[in-house]
Amino acid sequence: MKKYLFFLFMTVSVTVLAQPPVERNSAVTNSAEPSVLKETEEVTVPQTATIQTGNEFYKLYQQANSSPEQKNPTVQQQRRMNDFVELNRQEDANGFDYNLSVFMAGNYDLSKKDFLEKAKVLQPKNQYVLLQSVGVSYILNDQTTLITDLKELAKQNVWNTDDFSYAKDVLASIPSNGILITHGIHDSYPIIHLQRIEKYRNDVRVIPMHLLQSSEFRKQLSNEDLSIPETNQVNTQYLKEFCTSNQEAPIYLSLTIPSAYFTDMEQRLYPVGLTFRYSPAVFQNSELNTRLWTGMNKGVIVKYKSQTGKQLSANYLPVLLNLYMYYKAENNGRLANEIKNSIRQIGENIGNTNLMKELGVNE
Template structure:
């Protein structure tokens, strides 16, 4: 991938604006439906409003454990949406205060342990809190996603299948995320290793694999968990890599690619900070990018995958990732002087950008010509 295409990726990265809203005097009758990002809770404005509503309800009912936890989760989801899937230190500090408050109001409760799980994540100690939360409320739907991740983290195949099926049947995953997941999986080669960002791309991809039997050849890695040396070793071993596993971060990805015969890909959902560190070694193939230290011609693969993708525009912020492969392909057609293909793709990309509210962004970057 060239520096030009990486610049496009950084410009097109989604970050929703922070929404200021007035909170009603009474929130009990207006308590919102709680959604995690993979369920559709991906709008920062909505999540901030929800956190305010839950906060008013907490003021009215200080011992309402559900309201306390939902206020915490809404604040967390708002931060993730504002910051392209990451939580900055200032927001994390505020979340830690909320988690401690839950622990004070309802010590040793399901809500207190789940809040601590999220506050400590991805440190290994977070999973002790998850175990405590499971002991307090094993049938709670809030645990489906975390238990799936933990099953994969600990290489527990039976539990991975169990929670993959639960995510499919009870997880309320946003419908278009399933379609986007299919598009991500067709973007990688056979026996690929795919590094993912987490809840919105890893969870549905694991469920596709272990509940539906789709693309079982792909090793899906949750990049967030690479802080855990045991998980890094598990990934290293599963990849059939030679030598010893390296430290976390971009160096791990590069070292793994050099130590295994399997092709390595990165989900486009991964944040720009990680992508920037390896921008000259990434080649976009759809909703993923192939890592390679040597020059690759990715255009034939990208062209084939673009035609095959469903282009799920109602998949929240991840839907904007379709703009990058489309833009790269369009610029290639223009550079090659293929006016017919360029014209058809520009029309398609303009329609796609219109649905995603990204027309002005593509005009500013020169992808769309007025």
């Protein structure tokens, strides 16, 4: 039944799984929804350094961090970012764009932290600076800077109530002292905000995949008795190897991780709340999901405040499918109908009128 459930979910996940926009808020324009370049789009490097150099660099950085299959820039993307760093240096080696681009092109190389700190002095409330600073302070366990920067980002409304509502249900899905792997900035930092500022579920170890680019972060995890893949390429194979090497640990994968990461592990993934539990042995999840579902706030399904909330509601589908099949097997028509109502609502949220049929749920 688990394999069938996973197959059903994966067949619709391409259109309904809410993937996190890596940089949903533009630090340059400060707009709510910036233009993020697709993987196939080209960024033309100016022949001479201009005031637009910094803006183009941030677009290129977004492109390099938006791949659904890896967190590291490709060789070509890295080369182009390095070219922009040089152009920024020519424009103003002491300026904001140069210092920030040096650090960002380093992919969380903490030996370049001084450049980030210089950029922060020049523009202490810039969103790109704050987002990079949160990553650094999280790696270094610098609680003072981490909390200060998270509060400033919240003040700038980088995340909304739907983001925090969803993040709380994610944390509620993890058992005591569990390990949660998230994908990038947008799905990781609301969770860390809840942990460090609201003191909710600090027992959960959160591992943001984008921070695994940092050798310092990988070393830190290794010191926590986790087996870390030797490669520096944080991609689908990396995640599979991480899970396989630490299969005795309570590892949970956030559903905001792109579906490409799951395809080679489907036999070992079990829906648990808003996560997939990685387990080489059969994992009994239905009764656990019954308890989790009762305790979740589920705000983004029926009380969403934004388009983001509507899309995030699709990530409740794995647990709902698991519960629907469980209640049907138990001949519990009342609870099965309640689950169907939630699935129907999600279909309306994401504009998929055929969702019930695609998931094999009787109308």
